[in-house]
Amino acid sequence: MMKFRRAPRVIPGLPLAMGVTLLYLGLIVLLPVSGLLFRTFGLEWSEFVAVVTHPRAVASYKVTLESAAYAVAFNAVFGLLLAWVLVRYDFPGRRLLDAVMDLPFALPTAVAGVALTAAFASNGWLGQYLEPLGIKVAYTQLGIIVAMAFTSVPFVVRSLQPVIADLEPELEEAAETLGASPFQTFTKVIFPLIFPAFLTGVSLAFARSLGEFGAIIFIAGNMPFLTEITALVIFIRLEEYDYAAATAIATVVLASAFVMLLITNSIQLWHYRYARKN
Helix, strand or coil: CCCCCCCCCCCCCHHHHHHHHHHHHHHHHHHHHHHHHHHHCCCCHHHHHHHHCCHHHHHHHHHHHHHHHHHHHHHHHHHHHHHHHHHHCCCCCHHHHHHHCCHHHHCCHHHHHHHHHHHHCCCCCCHHHHHHHCCCCCCCHHHHHHHHHHHHHHHHHHHHHHHHHCCCHHHHHHHHHCCCCHHHHHHHHHHHHHHHHHHHHHHHHHHHHHHCCHHHHHHHCCCCCCCCCHHHHHHHHHHCCCHHHHHHHHHHHHHHHHHHHHHHHHHHHHHHHHHHHC
16 A cells, blocks of 8 residues: 655644744734734714814824825836836946835834924935925925825835836837837736735835825924824824724724725736736
């Protein structure tokens, strides 16, 4: 009788490793989220609705979402171009520029906020030239957009770089041989291949922008109904010891981020299945 040997596992001790991973995930991610939801469930539905639909909270949602959308739209274009340049071109200072892209990751957000405020204030080294042109950045919503774009652009660049580096030059050469223009080559050949990574980077940048706090409070001015973000409203409620209101508003932000990530994953799954069929 032939005996079949079980193929060795890629990772020795997989059950133990999986158990430790799930335990870590539960303690670091699920436990805090569960605590947030548990605190929110302590409110009556009418109280929850009153808190999350308060005019000041609604205004903060609008400011945060609009600013994040503008910042991500800028990063989608700028991050794609920057990732393409860093991968496809060799020029003096390329390694330095590549290293600088990680600066928003390493730099404390409060330091980033102070630096941006110093640069774009009315007497700053950029603001002194922009304000005479009618472009005021510090203490406006534009300042929020700048801070969000600064802290989230590495997500787009770092998501796209390895995918662009792995693109086979033969694909572009074949498209050029068939008579495709550079624009057609990019839109019909290159972009569909990098789209999942592009979508991932944009989604992560949007999520980071929604949760950004330290870099924004220094440059925004934090004026209610004008430049007050949702994260600051939550912080103010905590300072007032109104934990129920803080957790209720935080739950809205959490639900929004979850829905966004769910939509993103659904689009990526659809794109993957469509690519396999074609």
